[in-house]
Amino acid sequence: MPQAGTVYLDHAATTPIRPEALEAMTEALRLVGNPSSIHSAGQGARRLLEESREQVAATLGVDPIEVVFTAGGTEAVNLAIKGLFWRRRLETGARRILVPAGEHHATIDTVEWLAGLEGAEVEEIPLDGLGRVRVDALAAALERDAPSVALVTMLWANNEVGTIEPVREVAGLAARAGVPLHLDAVAAYGHVPIDLHALRRETHAPAGAGLVAISVSAHKIGGPVGVGALELDRSTRLEPLLHGGGQQRRIRSGTQDVAAAAGFAAAARVAVSRRDEENERMSRLRDRLVAGVASAVPDARLSGDPEPGGRLPGTAHFAFPGCEGDSLLFLLDAAGVAVSTGSACQAGVPEPSHVLLAMGRTEEEARGALRITLGWTTTEADVDAFLAALPAAYERAARAGMAARATSFDR
Numbered sequence: 001m002p003q004a005g006t007v008y009l010d011h012a013a014t015t016p017i018r019p020e021a022l023e024a025m026t027e028a029l030r031l032v033g034n035p036s037s038i039h040s041a042g043q044g045a046r047r048l049l050e051e052s053r054e055q056v057a058a059t060l061g062v063d064p065i066e067v068v069f070t071a072g073g074t075e076a077v078n079l080a081i082k083g084l085f086w087r088r089r090l091e092t093g094a095r096r097i098l099v100p101a102g103e104h105h106a107t108i109d110t111v112e113w114l115a116g117l118e119g120a121e122v123e124e125i126p127l128d129g130l131g132r133v134r135v136d137a138l139a140a141a142l143e144r145d146a147p148s149v150a151l152v153t154m155l156w157a158n159n160e161v162g163t164i165e166p167v168r169e170v171a172g173l174a175a176r177a178g179v180p181l182h183l184d185a186v187a188a189y190g191h192v193p194i195d196l197h198a199l200r201r202e203t204h205a206p207a208g209a210g211l212v213a214i215s216v217s218a219h220k221i222g223g224p225v226g227v228g229a230l231e232l233d234r235s236t237r238l239e240p241l242l243h244g245g246g247q248q249r250r251i252r253s254g255t256q257d258v259a260a261a262a263g264f265a266a267a268a269r270v271a272v273s274r275r276d277e278e279n280e281r282m283s284r285l286r287d288r289l290v291a292g293v294a295s296a297v298p299d300a301r302l303s304g305d306p307e308p309g310g311r312l313p314g315t316a317h318f319a320f321p322g323c324e325g326d327s328l329l330f331l332l333d334a335a336g337v338a339v340s341t342g343s344a345c346q347a348g349v350p351e352p353s354h355v356l357l358a359m360g361r362t363e364e365e366a367r368g369a370l371r372i373t374l375g376w377t378t379t380e381a382d383v384d385a386f387l388a389a390l391p392a393a394y395e396r397a398a399r400a401g402m403a404a405r406a407t408s409f410d411r
Contacts, residue, residue: 007337007385011220011314011375012159012187017263018222018376020270025224025263035256036247049258052265059272060214060231061195068230068248069261073186073217075241076230077106079252080182080213081153083238085114088150088180090239098141098152100125100133101358104159104184108354111153120150127358130305131163139173146177153181156188156214160355160371161304162315164192167211172203175210180236182213186228190221190271191279191312196231207235218260222376223267227260271376282314282374285383289316289372292387297394301365303356314374319356319365323397328370331393337386340371367402 008016028048033041035049050064057064070076081097088094097111101124114120123141126134133154142149152174157164167183174181185194199211213236217228232238232251245253271278293300293316303317304310320328325341332339341353352366372386 007382009372009374009378009382009386010338010340011378012371012373013340014219014225015222015375016377017219017224018267018270021218021223021263021267024266025259028259028262031258035258036245045258049256049261052258052261055265056229056261056268057231059194059268060216060229061197061199062231063197063234065249066196066231066234068232068252069256069264070228070230070252071226072228073184073215073220074106074228076215076217076228077104077153077182077184077186078110079230079241080215080232080238081107081110081151082114082241083251084151084180084182084213084236085118085120086239087237089118092147092150094148094150095119096121096123096145096149098123098125098138098149100138100154100165101127102131102158102160102355103153103155104186107153107155107184121148125154129360130310131158131161131303131355131359132305133165133170135166135169135173138170142173142177142179146179149177149179151180151182154183156183156185156194157192157312158304158355159187160353160369161317161359162187162311163304164188164309164311168199168202171199171205171211175200175203175205178206178209180209180212182215183211185214186217186220187312189216190268190275191314193275196233200233208233208237212236213238218264218267221267221271224260224263227257227264229264274376278376279313282378283308285374285378285380286314286316288380289374289383289386292383293318293390296387296391303359303361303369314378316372316374318370318372319361320368320370320394320397321365322401323368323394324400324402325353325367325369327397327400328368328393331396332386332389335389335393337389339386340373341369364402 033045035046054064057067111122115122125138212233214231219225242253299321301319353369356366
């Protein structure tokens with residue numbers, strides 16, 4: 001649970017662990033036995049591990065064998081992108097990676113690494129003004145030379161502004177082009193229905209092409225930090241990142257964390273079973289928050305798709321004019337409200353949100369970004385506390401204005 005006295009509205013970064021997950025994980029920690037051992041203690045651990053795998057698989061529309069547990073969403077994304085690229089390059093010589101602008105840095109940094117050290121040719125696909133990938137531009141990139149495309153990778157829902165992407169359309173394009181598609185569903189998991197097999201059937205995906213891989217993480221749905229999964233369709237091969245033991249279909253070696261898997265499974269089971277009612281509850285709270293911000297700071301600009309069902313239910317992302325998002329964040333934090341910005345800081349210099357820039361916003365708007373995200377512990381009182389703290393925080397941040405971009409390092 002959040003620290004006493006803190007109003008926690010940064011659930012997209014991580015959400016408090018659910019009691020069901022904590023109980024399952026604590027109980028599993030009492031077990032002794034490596035799940036790869038063949039004695040009874042090891043097989044007891046194996047039984048719990050595979051039961052957990054089955055439960056996670058059921059929430060994602062895959063077979064248990066298609067769930068590859070990882071150390072988190074970042075590893076799952078790296079395994080999917082690097083593994084698919086290496087395998088396609090080996091088998092077909094394909095080197096192009098099609099990736100929308102405004103992706104999470106787990107993807108951005110991975111494809112940049114592949115471009116710098118592995119000869120990948122990264123082609124950025126533009127977003128529209130709501131943060132949604134331009135399907136026409138993606139189709140044109142595939143039509144230009146599909147055999148040269150190693151893979152397409154994109155978010156299921158944007159982690160900053162919450163816009164839900166046209167997943168089915170993109171999966172259909174990839175299937176028809178004979179190109180594998182990976183979806184980073186870390187932000188979407190627990191909020192939107194995910195069914196890999198159903199999407200493959202609907203898009204008539206051939207073996208190894210279309211939607212073949214989905215990355216998820218436990219701590220975004222109330223599970224423990226440090227465990228995630230890559231759902232990899234059994235028709236698809238990729239090169240592993242790790243070697244040494246061949247556990248998990250020779251895709252991911254290493255002794256498997258039974259307790260983390262048990263906590264992940266418990267959180268997944270609860271999050272998915274309560275998804276509809278929680279989405280409705282969070283949508284109401286989010287709409288109340290959005291209306292309150294519009295009243296307190298009329299010039300604040302809402303980001304993402306404003307239509308019902310067009311974005312994640314717990315996400316409210318704004319560009320506040322005339323101030324740094326970081327200043328606003330620190331002032332709200334001092335008032336006991338935890339939120340986040342859409343920016344990354346490097347060397348102490350505030351940087352604009354790359355997502356807002358990709359959406360066509362100005363640099364000033366992108367520097368004034370603030371993301372407020374709700375979760376399973378959020379209450380009306382939390383929303384009220386944020387709205388009460390916002391006017392004074394914004395007034396002070398606006399008085400401070402925009403920070404100078406030059407530093408002593410630039411001299």
